[in-house]
Amino acid sequence: MIKAVIFDMDGLLFDTELLYSEGLIYSASKCGIDMSIEETYHVIGKTTEDACEFYAEYYKDNPKIDGRILVDEQIKYVENILKTVGPKKKPFVDEVLQFLKDNDYKIGLASSGRISDIYNNLEKHGLKHFFDAIASGEEVELGKPNPDVFLLAAKKLNIEPKNCLVLEDSLNGVIGANRAGMKSIMIPDLIEPNEIVLSMVEFVGQNLADVILFLKKK
Numbered sequence: 001m002i003k004a005v006i007f008d009m010d011g012l013l014f015d016t017e018l019l020y021s022e023g024l025i026y027s028a029s030k031c032g033i034d035m036s037i038e039e040t041y042h043v044i045g046k047t048t049e050d051a052c053e054f055y056a057e058y059y060k061d062n063p064k065i066d067g068r069i070l071v072d073e074q075i076k077y078v079e080n081i082l083k084t085v086g087p088k089k090k091p092f093v094d095e096v097l098q099f100l101k102d103n104d105y106k107i108g109l110a111s112s113g114r115i116s117d118i119y120n121n122l123e124k125h126g127l128k129h130f131f132d133a134i135a136s137g138e139e140v141e142l143g144k145p146n147p148d149v150f151l152l153a154a155k156k157l158n159i160e161p162k163n164c165l166v167l168e169d170s171l172n173g174v175i176g177a178n179r180a181g182m183k184s185i186m187i188p189d190l191i192e193p194n195e196i197v198l199s200m201v202e203f204v205g206q207n208l209a210d211v212i213l214f215l216k217k218k
Helices: 017-030 037-043 048-058 067-082 093-102 115-124 148-157 171-179 209-216
Strands: 004-007 106-111 133-136 164-168 183-186
Touching: 004 148, 017 037, 017 067, 037 048, 048 067, 067 115, 093 106, 093 209, 106 115, 106 148, 115 133, 133 148, 148 164, 148 171, 164 171, 171 183, 183 209
Parallel strands: 004 106, 004 164, 106 133, 164 183
Antiparallel strands: none
């Protein structure tokens, strides 16, 4: 029985994944590297620390690139936008949150993002009051695709993992939810699901309105 719904943030609630990709491409260009958008997809759903480690290894043979500096410059680029104009909301965010609240579901958020960015984005759109618990990648040892941030969200909600439904846009997020013993629905943003992910999810939706239809059938 589904008692709680746990949201990812970037690419699901807010149209920020492309912004993070743009930030990486901009940061790499400052180092004289022509990074493709596909090369930014490697770290979708990962924590800042994991992204630093990934690019340190990815560019280990290129002395022009320091993984830490690359990601730090990306964060500066993104936060300048988030803190001023704020992120653009994805379709049906208000509708699904209100439906969940009206139907007595617990609502959580499990994001790889930094705590300051999570609260900034929610407060920019007046959404913070909907969430009963918020878990950040900064609070756990291992980021997605490990289950830690989802298990932390469930603990804060006081709901068993088996009674949680995770909404995700990333492959790493779906895998992490599966490892946490939770059901999941994928709403793709930049990356389409592969065969492994398709075997894990309840279904792949076009947008968050599909989640309302799914839960109405339960």
